[in-house]
Amino acid sequence: MEASGDMDGISEDEDWLEAELERQLAADDAYDSQDDEDEPRETEAAVAGGESHMEQFRELMAQMEQWGEAAARRVEESxxxxxxxxxxxxxxxxxxxxxxxxxxxEPPAPDTMLSALELNFEELSTGPGSVSKS
Structure with a gap:
């Protein structure tokens, strides 16, 4: 009887395992079907978000064009x-x-009288009768 008791335990484990696998498969199927239902909404949201970004981009480009035109007018006026x-x-x-x-x-002419005196003085101080300081 002991052997049959072990068999019952294995059988119960197998039943539990089979039930658990079926439960997980059912949960996966439910999750997948929910994903299938959510996918069109997510796609629509992504498209709407993309359109929103495009609209923001267009607005930004229009604003930049206005700024560029204003800057060009200021440069032209300047x-x-x-x-x-x-x-x-x-x-x-x-x-x-x-x-x-x-x-x-004309630059001033040299004073010839002063130049003659300077030359005469130099001759006197270095002439033949002068005393050398060496």
Whole structure:
């Protein structure tokens, strides 16, 4: 009888294992069917999210285009103002009378009398009758 008791235990284990496997398969099937039901909703949500991102992208591109156009207008206005200022400055320079001519000034002529005295002094101090300090 003891052998049959062991057999009953094995049989119970097998039954439990079979029931557990069936339960897990049923749970997997339920999960898979839920995934199948959720998939169209998830796809729609992803498409809607993608459309939302595209709309945000379009809005951002439109904003950047407006900023670019405004910057181009400011640059163009600045260039026109600079060109007008340069034209005015050029016209003012042309309307001004020319500056007076500078007089040509000669450097002062050397004082010949002073030069003659210096030469005479040098001759006296180094001449034949001078006393050398060596």
């Amino acid at each position: 260039l026109l103002e600079t060109a007008a200022a340069a034209s005015n400055a050029e016209r003012e320079l042309q309307e001004r009378p020319p500056p007076p001519e500078l007089l040509h000034v």
